[in-house]
Amino acid sequence: MINQTAGGLNRLAESTSPYLQQHAGNPVDWWPWCDEALTLARQQDRPILLSIGYSACHWCHVMAHESFEDPATAEVMNRLFVNIKVDREERPDLDKIYQTAHQLLARRAGGWPLTVFLTPTDLKPFFAGTYFPPEPRHGLPAFTGLLEGIAQAYHEQRDAIATQNASLMEALEQLQPVPAASIPDAAPLEGARRQLASSFDRTHGGFGQAPKFPHPANLEFLLRHWAATVAHPDADDQPDGDPNTTPNGPAADGDVKALHMALFTLERMIRGGVNDQLGGGFCRYSVDDQWMIPHFEKMLYDNGPLLALCCDAWQITADPLFHDAACATADWVLAEMQAPEGGYYSALDADSEGEEGKFYVWTPSEVAAMLEPDEYALIAPLYGLDQPPNFEGRWHLHGYRTLAEVAAEQGIAEERAQDLLRQARTKLLAARAGRARPGRDEKVLTAWNALMIKAMARAGRVLGRPDYLASAERALDFIRKTLWRDGRLLASYKDGTAHLMAYLDDHAFLLDALLELLQTRWRRDDLDWAMALADLLLAQFHDAERGGFHFIAADHEALIQRPKPLGDEAMPSGNGIAAQALQRLGHLLGEPRYLQATEGTLRLAAESMQRIPYAHASLLAALDEHLQPPETLVIRGPADQLPAWQAAAQRGYRPRRLVLAIPAQQADLPGALGDLVPGDTTRAYRCWGTRCEAPLETIEALAEA
Template sequence: MSNAPSSPTGPVNRLAETTSPYLRQHAHNPVDWWPWCEEALALARETDRPILLSIGYSACHWCHVMAHESFEDPGTAELMNRLFVNIKVDREERPDLDKIYQTAHQLLAQRPGGWPLTVFLMPDDQKPFFAGTYFPREPRHGLPAFKQLMQGVERAYREQKTAIESQNESLMAALAELEPHASDALPERSAIDAALQQLDTSFDPEHGGFGDAPKFPHPTNLDLLLRHATDAPQTGAPDRSALAKAVWTLERMVRGGLTDQLGGGFYRYSVDALWMIPHFEKMLYDNGPLLALCCDAFAVTEDPVFRDAAVMTADWVLREMQSPEGGYWSSLDADSEGEEGKFYVWDREEIRALLAPAEYAPFAAVYRLDRPANCEGRWHLHGYRTPEAVAVDLGLEPARVQALLAAARATLYVARERRVRPGRDEKVLTAWNALMIKGLARAARTFDRPDYLESAEQALAFIRGTLWREGRLLATYKDGTAHLNAYLDDYANLLDALLELLQTRWSRADLDFALALAEVLLDQFEDPIGGGFWFTGRDHETLIHRTKPLGDEAIPSGNGVAALALERLGHLVGEPRYLAAAERTLKLAAESIRRMPYAHATLLFALDEWLDPPETLVIRAGDERLDAWRREAQRGYRPRRFVLGIPADESHLPGTLAAMAPGERPRIYRCSGTRCEPPTESLADVVKPTS
């Protein structure tokens, strides 16, 4: 299913032997590509040739463009092979390299990076001395031709080594200066208010979202608004403004072009401010958090638009993204047949011919097929109007309009399935799987869907059976090969996913696995002196820089997720080491949070729960009331309540759970942080009605 930009015939290079679908896309290039490995680095040193490092990923549109224009061109390849040692990296398999060289690009180029990332490295120590992103075959848009660039860079390496070495010293000092430094104090609670104020300032009241185009979904920021809006323990009243911002933004994303209106799932981002035309790739790491967010929005509002979006997203994952072995695949490409979005867009007359007149009328009204085409002469489905408003105009009952729209979408979906499908990146990444396991566990609990729980459990079983070896995680799997030491994001997100699954159903094996992951986090990743967690483990390959990333990026901050999960697990089992590690992480992040609060939403969740620990309910029962009470305790949106239902016959529990013994009748233990109340045998004593 992978989209292969290069010819499938002819000789192959070393990338054919890798596990990455992205690297394999370049296996037939005339470029003498290497994967990142010690042999390639040694060759650069021995031949005194700079390294041309190219980083991308399989669903990346401009990566494909540069491959077609340059890497498949024999003349360009000849120049690359003669002047450089050429290394191709999949940023999804090697986020450690990507984080380092993206940051270096920002420092060298003084502008944000992206993919494809093109970096030229010194052959002796892999320090970067020139960086850019996409370069065209011919000069255009103010960019030099790639051939001209390479010749200029190689000449500079030969003639200006002293200046480059001086620049490298400054670059390494700048990289070190960017790393956070520990504070003696925790961040103030006011940092949460500051983040909310920043979001308020940049909020788009007309279309939802923050800032102008392009617009990214940023589920952690919406989660921050939703938590604050419904909880607000310090203010004593819900923040209706924050709730409105979160719900309106998510609704515009769900009804608009950011969502696949026929097949489910969210695209990567919107190129416009209206959430209309997306960058069409679908990434697993977006859809896991957005699935959980839709579940939460439904729990708060009971608006079926969020239920339907969650169900369509979950169904898409089960149908298209879960491998027969159980793990979830990584992404669907933006392109098919060499054209971005071709699989998803429509001709109006094609839609008219496929639908019955009774179906076409409301469908055309909702998606405004009477307007000019919105996507280069064709129509990408974007909900301009609500079904309820269209029902009024057509004089139909809303339920009738919904039924006609559902029938129309089903017909168009079947027709679309006959098209050439986008490529699928069929590698399994541990961190991304964890995000989807969490999302599906939340959906299983919210909508009482055992099939979603079964899917999440299958993915977890795959990780445990394939990517957990000798007490350590591996980062990636493809075609029978699991390899690469896992990163902070893998451990933190999997720990977080296990805690979510434990709230959906009890599993002693999952609790033990969570404790094992927590121990590796402390042993391999934590800095017990400076605080926080390194992105790579202690025994990881030595690179030019070792990072402690704090801000949320495309996925939640590994430091934030680790701190939050360790707080919850530490309170659950009474383990002070976990709590101390979380506290040190928050102190490390204090200055970074102060400078840019809204960029650290996940760490702000951890700060909030550190300052005001959430409620933990442990239910012990030996009959059907165990699940019934657990469900009742979880009813509604309860982000500050952690509920565990443990069967009465489960014994030898770890830590403070061992003291929470069952009784002759169902029993509930209620704790807040390190303080626990006497057990009660009345559910009403601890569960108040949803407000």
């Protein structure tokens, strides 16, 4: 019998997850993942139907409407299975394990909604799929027929299922990486560069064909690669015919093809429909090659790295396109994604009023009615309102032309065109604000917040925006106050409840964000917290024997696997970011434990980096800085003199430079930092790994260096 509240809601109504709460009114007798549900399945000898999704997922909504809201389907589910609903954003551990199992069982990539059937005694999957329709179509079986068949197979084919499960567990074990005898040389770095060039879309930017994802880790790799080659004008593989040029001419040196691939891709995303041309913020991915029509959900974890990339591109080029895109993204975060308590919300839904993208699309007639004739005349060719509809009979704004091109064609000054565009955007944004808004997932996730904290701190420094830095600090302080308990980190917060032991990504991304903040302004408490997180990584996640970091902690709930993910996915690899951050902190403090953990991770990932280098951009950054230790600048002096010195040290794009400006009165610094003492006046210590030069005693000497 279904467990329902007086209001007709099932037990998911008590969850903190907006995704689970979306299913609280289903007639399905849903359980959250919990010991009670797992025990019930064992006692009743019923297989588990595990359904994993997230609140902004369009096809999750479709399957919910077609099947989970249908009483007849729910009756079959309730009779034959113990049904468990999981938010993949709160439980990425379960999602990672069962997505991998799906790939092995179904022999194709997974996705969401993920539908997995588990044996109750050991939680091993024996059948898996993603979306299933209510009736047979597109080569997929009807969901209810599938349910009947799966239940029958479970009760009648136990031996075959046991044999398959044994093979599956053996395959999962074989997927675990094996450490190499040594750390690779620079070959994987060059290999990734070649692989990205071979799949680069010269016409529209990006890599490969639709659907196109932003892959910010790969774009960052290309920018870092270019910066490393700037001193070498004879770099191989110069661009064929169309070298990228920028206002201050950075492409005059180095591997300009790598620079072009990154900047051109970022530019096309910024001008495309995947970027919200009115309200700021990037959508999840594009369904076409042109970056025109996205899946409309906006995820915090995409927008953090993309904001940081826009800041980097602005530093390299001084092109207002990147500056404006960075500001638009950060302003969207401030306006829509930061909770009053300080943390950042997770996502905006793709759907509103039951339709994907409805909030964002227009018709030319309604736009023309809102604008002055000269405003409409400008934006119609700019955004394609003069072309056929591009989204289900309506128009989604996409940069078909540049503003300079349209202004030239219409014989108006570019400054006047910018004014007209600003006026038109303001009016359209005000009109859009009156529409039914997409749902907002108001979970605060530690890992995703860390990605945005890092980006907002960088935006505050690079763009000269104290409000962005203040936003980052508010979010960090919220995590410290709410999700840091008795020396341990928690993963998720909503509605006054912080829970779930944090994962590898939470610790690694937060450590990385703290290092970024320390480069923006000095707080001793942040350095102490960074060291505590680094020690937690070693104590709870590090595999001292084989190298690398497990995704779940040593004292985490026992699951069928304890994976060590190495490749970048939608977010950067936790192993890659942990290796980068620990290596930098290890050099800064002279702490060999952190450096040794990075070395072990690079040995563990050696085969993967050599086989598919472009899929491991985060680990490649750690490898790069292992092969050539990054430059560390520590400035000591009176607090009123530090900003000028810090600005001189951080001028330009310097991805391999770590700068800390520490007031002279700060005493008792840990490790090697304690040796970098202040002088009679401000001074800067310049180090590479374990090698340091004599301190620079004037700001002129620092600027020259």
